[in-house]
Amino acid sequence: MRTDERLHRTVEHPTRRDLPRMSRTRVWLFGLTLASYVAIVVGVVTTSKLVTLDWQVMLWRPYKQWPQIHAFLDYFVVLGQRGPTAVIVLAWLGWRSWRRHTLHPLLVLGTSLLLLNVTVGAVKYGLGRLGPHYATTVGSSEMFAGGDIFPSGHTANAVVTWGVLAYLATTQRARRLGSVSSALLALGVGATTVYLGTHWVSDVLLGWAAGLLILLALPWFEPAMARTEDLILAGWERWRRSGLMSPVPVAGPSVVVGPRPSEEDESSREPVGAGSLGASVGQASAAQAPVAQAPAAGPQSSAAAQPVGSPAGAAPSGHHTPGRPSAVRNERTPLTPAGSRRPPVERPGRPATPLVHQQGRGRGTQT
Template sequence: MRTDIFARLDREPEPPKIETPRMSRHRIALFGGTLAFYVAIVVAVLVSSWLVALDWKVMLFRPYQQWPGLHAFLDYYVVLGQRGPTAVMVASWLGWRSWRQHTLRPLLTLGTSLLLLNVSVGAVKLGLGRLGPHYATQIGSAELFAGGDIFPSGHTANAVVTWGILAYLATTPRARRYLSALSAFVSLGVGLTTVYIGTHWLSDVLLGWAAGLLILLALPWFEPLITRAEVLILSVREQWRARRRQRASAPAAPTAPEPVLLPQSLGGGSGAEGAQEAAGMVPVPDSPAAAGHPGASTRARAHPAHPVRSERTPVTPAGSRRPPHADRAPRSNGSPVRPVTGGSVAP
């Protein structure tokens, strides 16, 4: 039994239409405010303002030394912001949602958000090239353009997007509230954990939160593209299935018949002709056996260079087949003279 998403789409009727989020004025205002906060963080780090000094104070405080008992737990907790494991977990859940709701939208939305995350966060990371706290070279410096890749925090931004997509795709207001609170708690904890273990500056975490929130707020602009992608995928799938059905129902191509040697007539015929027919010989075309069996005359015409045996003139050897004997006189062709009983033979 097929249990994939496409089988579910075939088996059951279409569900009620799921309302997709729209770019409302409230969402646009939140997007604009988050974008302004994002730009302010970048500028503050570029000019080495008070935010960079705060970064150094937190780093020199070394939280992992102040509360060492939390280190073992937080080493596992930070995995909730790692892209590979979180993408597998969330994709499994959204795959089940796609199967239940008869749509590919949850999986396509997750793929779109992760693509936007990699492009936007990766470009800023490589463009600014900031070094992490463990690799800092000068106290009070922003450590920019030094070949690093930790600004903004990828773990934090990934936690915001990956877990926030669950709230974005929620179908009821109650589920959306609960999932929003859960994703905020997870992403906040992941960001602070990276500061605790010393892999990120505090400003990296702030920018990571803003980067992930920008992607979630901008997703409604990509909903038409997601819808067109879903229609395209399903249409390609239907064309592929139609070709498979056509190949399965198409008749087999005709093949040339192979020559088959038909047996000669088993009945009729006597004498030499009957013996020839029983032995599988081809009869004379003008004979009754040939007229009754057209295949025999056809084979006779197919090999004109080899005449059939019935066309050959039998040759009877002359004389006796026994070898001559020295003590015997040869037999004469005349009738032998027999003696008359009671009489004499004239000399």
């Protein structure tokens, strides 16, 4: 299939009818998740028992309890970093967009990452909580201290990035399998950050809630993504057509375009080379009219004008001397203003009576 046909098919959006919609169940899940999000924030700000749990786990130091898995979890936590996970998922969704002839998967990934950066980043810097390694007072919430640890970015990114694959699944079985896999992966990344001591437990809980809110709210952004896709494809189509319709300059000699001659003019026109040569010869013969119209000296002059071995009155052959332009003659000898280019041929007169015959006749008379 050619690229033009693929681009033409993308305008039709054949998979728009399969997109997830904001059902009543999804609305209820979004409401419960939002309530949990607010409850976690309030519990940390008010230094509730949730903060006490944070300190108990931090002082227990899980990385010292199980040091044998420390090296493995250092690599496993990379699955929650934004850069590596975005590259992996972008490569997969890019191939899928090319196969399905739609930009929808890429737009879903871009929209989810944009919402993640805006919402999680705003809360991080707005609350300013310090992490476990930078805590100053035991039992305090460490809020509004210039930190950027609450909620956990690794956890929220793992929920959103891997959850997008389940969101874009085309079958019910693939959607369920993707949801379970992404949930387990996000739980593992969040627990790993607590094990390594880089986040509080409440950070991870709020990161799970933040990522789930973004996934549940994606259907509300589907109309905006559809309009964006239409604008991108329409702009691409205009650019492609303008590129195909624009004239391409060709370097070369200038050609004068004139009216096309009729068939009668073409039939009466001489071949290229013959007409131009005939015109030049005609002008030369007109300038040297006394020489060209002078009577020939005799039969020898007419014979000298023809090639050797050719019969008298025959047209010259097509051979020409190298370095000189060859004149291609038409079947009819073209006439110029000076007349025909052939020199006049004089007919030889009747041969005179041989001298021997006259002498013989004279002898007979004498005798």
